[in-house]
Amino acid sequence: MTIQQLRYAVAISEAGSLNKASEILYVAQPSLTSSMQELEKELGITVFSRSGRGVTLTNDGVEFIHYARQVLQQYDGLLEKFGKNGARKKKFGISTQHYSFAVKSFVELVERFGMEEYEFAIRETRTKDVIDDVFTGKSEIGILYLSDFNRKPLEKIMNANQLEFHPLTQCEAYVYLRKGHPLAERTVIRFDDLAPYPCLSFEQGDSGSFYYAEEILSTADYTRTIKATDRATMLNLMVGLNGYTLCSGVICEELNGTDYVAVPFEADEDAIGKRMEIGYITKKNMILSSMAQLYIEELDRYLKRYKEEHA
Numbered sequence: 468m469t470i471q472q473l474r475y476a477v478a479i480s481e482a483g484s485l486n487k488a489s490e491i492l493y494v495a496q497p498s499l500t501s502s503m504q505e506l507e508k509e510l511g512i513t514v515f516s517r518s519g520r521g522v523t524l525t526n527d528g529v530e531f532i533h534y535a536r537q538v539l540q541q542y543d544g545l546l547e548k549f550g551k552n553g554a555r556k557k558k559f560g561i562s563t564q565h566y567s568f569a570v571k572s573f574v575e576l577v578e579r580f581g582m583e584e585y586e587f588a589i590r591e592t593r594t595k596d597v598i599d600d601v602f603t604g605k606s607e608i609g610i611l612y613l614s615d616f617n618r619k620p621l622e623k624i625m626n627a628n629q630l631e632f633h634p635l636t637q638c639e640a641y642v643y644l645r646k647g648h649p650l651a652e653r654t655v656i657r658f659d660d661l662a663p664y665p666c667l668s669f670e671q672g673d674s675g676s677f678y679y680a681e682e683i684l685s686t687a688d689y690t691r692t693i694k695a696t697d698r699a700t701m702l703n704l705m706v707g708l709n710g711y712t713l714c715s716g717v718i719c720e721e722l723n724g725t726d727y728v729a730v731p732f733e734a735d736e737d738a739i740g741k742r743m744e745i746g747y748i749t750k751k752n753m754i755l756s757s758m759a760q761l762y763i764e765e766l767d768r769y770l771k772r773y774k775e776e777h778a
Contacts, residue, residue: 572766612743
């Protein structure tokens with residue numbers, strides 16, 4: 468088994484077909500097919516199920532690709548630290564819940580280093596996918612929050628997948644809405660105030676547990692609710708329907724514009740999970756790349772500066 472074979476296997480699994488993978492890798496399809504057949508023979512398993520529609524991973528293949536990504540991440544990390552600079556672009560990717568500050572920190576990193584040496588990827592996605600992306604090695608870092616409500620179930624899932632959570636900041640709940648909203652001038656907003664307006668939340672998929680909700684206090688009894696899949700749609704619903712969402716209060720005007728405001732939310736005293744702890748997840752015992760470390764530093768710097776400016 469070679470590093471090259473591992474790269475081929477991961478590329479095929481992501482492309483979904485040998486044709487597409489051969490184009491991406493600049494490798495002739497017969498050579499790619501031969502390399503995978505040799506790999507499967509050596510391993511004694513079938514990694515890919517082949518059909519006229521392309522290739523899919525077998526059950527053994529899913530597990531193999533997971534470990535292959537880990538090996539490649541570690542190998543690339545060693546090359547970055549000890550090897551000579553090569554022509555191949557390094558990869559760095561993150562997966563995150565829908566946080567504008569995570570995108571802003573990512574933008575700062577890309578602008579600082581450019582895209583000549585690195586292939587960057589950022590995935591704003593569902594909570595389960597954030598965890599899965601880091602577990603499978605698709606992303607090196609995942610960003611999400613924990614609270615008294617979701618901490619135990621999410622930590623159980625992370626422990627089962629050999630992931631660990633690193634806290635960055637703690638936040639109280641805020642109501643995020645457009646500046647022209649009837650409640651925008653309030654100094655504090657309570658549940659009763661929100662009853663006439665739709666509560667907006669990010670959809671978590673058909674198998675989405677309520678523990679995966681991105682919004683704090685997600686199990687409260689909201690009179691009107693609408694689910695969305697992306698931040699742009701949610702912002703449009705805030706404008707068109709006077710919708711709102713509950714958030715960390717850390718908003719990025721550079722990306723979202725100045726037409727929105729975060730107002731402190733006063734939850735009931737007995738409400739469970741009314742304080743958010745935002746952080747990032749990584750694989751346990753994993754050597755982080757220098758780019759990952761710099762991104763974490765940028766995140767930490769941005770959050771601290773934001774708190775100081777809005778204290």
